[in-house]
Structures are given as structure tokens and as C-alpha cells.
Amino acid sequence: MFEMYNQALKTYLEKWEQLVAQTQNQEFFQSLKPVTVGWKVSDHHDYVKLYEELREHCDMTVEKWMNQRWIAKLHLRNTTLAGGIEVIKLMERRPASTDSVGLDHVDFYSPAVTRAEAILSAEPDLRWTHEENDTVAGYNWISIWFNDTEAKLKSDTIYDVLTTELQEINEHIKNKRS
Numbered sequence: 001m002f003e004m005y006n007q008a009l010k011t012y013l014e015k016w017e018q019l020v021a022q023t024q025n026q027e028f029f030q031s032l033k034p035v036t037v038g039w040k041v042s043d044h045h046d047y048v049k050l051y052e053e054l055r056e057h058c059d060m061t062v063e064k065w066m067n068q069r070w071i072a073k074l075h076l077r078n079t080t081l082a083g084g085i086e087v088i089k090l091m092e093r094r095p096a097s098t099d100s101v102g103l104d105h106v107d108f109y110s111p112a113v114t115r116a117e118a119i120l121s122a123e124p125d126l127r128w129t130h131e132e133n134d135t136v137a138g139y140n141w142i143s144i145w146f147n148d149t150e151a152k153l154k155s156d157t158i159y160d161v162l163t164t165e166l167q168e169i170n171e172h173i174k175n176k177r178s
Contacts, residue, residue: 001053002079008103009037009082015147016106023126028119032108034083036073036158040091040104044070047092054088062162067134068095073158089158105143105150113155116142133161 013034020029041047051072055061059077063070069092076086083106093099120128126144131152133139139161141154 001057002081005037005039005088005103006082009085009106012103012106012149013083015149016151019144019146023123025119025122028112028116031112032110032153034085034106035109036087036089036107037081037085038089038091038104038107038152040093040099040101042093042101044092046101047072047090051090054090064165069093073162087158103149105152107141107152107154107158109154109157111155113142113153116153120144139164 020026023029039050041050047070051061051063051074054074057076057079058074060075061072063072071092072088072090074088074090076088080086081088085106089107091104093101117130120126120142127146128142128144131141131143139156141152144151144153
């Protein structure tokens with residue numbers, strides 16, 4: 001079941017290691033921990049099919065409607081993917097998008113990401129941008145594009161963001177007037 005994820009991750013991580021080997025601050029890049037693989041599917045039918053297949057292997061799944069598409073965060077129960085990854089972020093392709101399907105990106109976690117912009121600015125050949133979550137204030141990350149793929153450097157995990165989202169919904173429900 002997990003062969004396609006592991007093969008795609010192995011190829012991705014080889015590209016990542018090549019990138020890291022070319023950086024000036026290898027210590028910073030080597031400190032980043034891969035924690036989530038973002039996997040994109042072409043449409044809702046493929047999303048539901050893959051979600052159902054994956055759910056059997058998870059101890060927690062959470063779905064969210066965001067940017068006119070479904071996104072699921074799935075924590076694998078007894079499986080660890082290549083790179084030590086335990087979480088799959090399953091995403092429908094946005095409406096009218098022609099993005100590639102399959103491995104879309106990997107989230108890398110480290111508290112050091114909070115000072116990453118200064119480190120990345122010293123890397124003249126690196127293509128990166130600062131991005132923000134448009135649904136949860138205060139969550140941001142840095143996207144690095146390399147070798148036809150993307151890395152998202154984050155000082156929070158998707159479960160930090162999920163915790164905040166659930167707390168916001170809970171407060172809304174508690175404070176809602178009848």
C-alpha cells in the first residue's frame with residue numbers, strides 16, 4: 001500500500017540531500033525534520049478513494065474544506081514512511097488547477113525556522129518565499145522550490161495549526177447566541 005509514497009519520498013529526499021549539500025549553512029538544513037508529506041490528487045473522486053484506502057491505516061484523520069477543496073491530515077497508525085514521516089496531507093487539486101498529482105511537497109519542522117529568512121538570504125541560488133495560512137492567523141512558513149518540487153519549512157506542525165483551528169471553533173460554539 002505504501003510503496004508509491006515511499007518511492008516518491010525516496011526520490012524527493014535524494015533531491016533534498018543534493019540541495020542541502022550545496023548550501024552554505026548545512027547545519028541548519030540538516031536540523032530540519034521531515035514530518036508531513038503533501039500528496040495531491042486530481043479530483044474529488046480520487047480524493048475519496050485514496051482517503052478510504054489510507055484511513056484503514058490511521059489512528060487519526062481530520063478533514064477540512066479550504067480554498068474550494070478538501071484537505072485531510074492523516075496520522076499513520078503502525079507505519080512510518082521514508083524519512084520517518086508519519087503524516088500524510090491528502091489534498092484535492094484546486095478547481096481549474098493543472099498542478100501535478102502525487103507528491104506535492106514535504107513539511108520540514110524545526111523551531112529554528114523562526115530565524116530561517118536570514119539564513120536563506122545568505123543562499124544566493126535558493127528560490128524561496130515567505131507564506132502565511134489564510135485561515136489561521138499567526139501561522140506562516142517558508143517555501144523553497146528546487147528540482148521541480150517544494151519544501152515547506154515550518155516552526156509548527158499541522159497538528160499545532162489543527163489545535164488552534166479546533167480551539168477557534170470551540171470558542172465560536174461556546175460564545176454563539178441562540
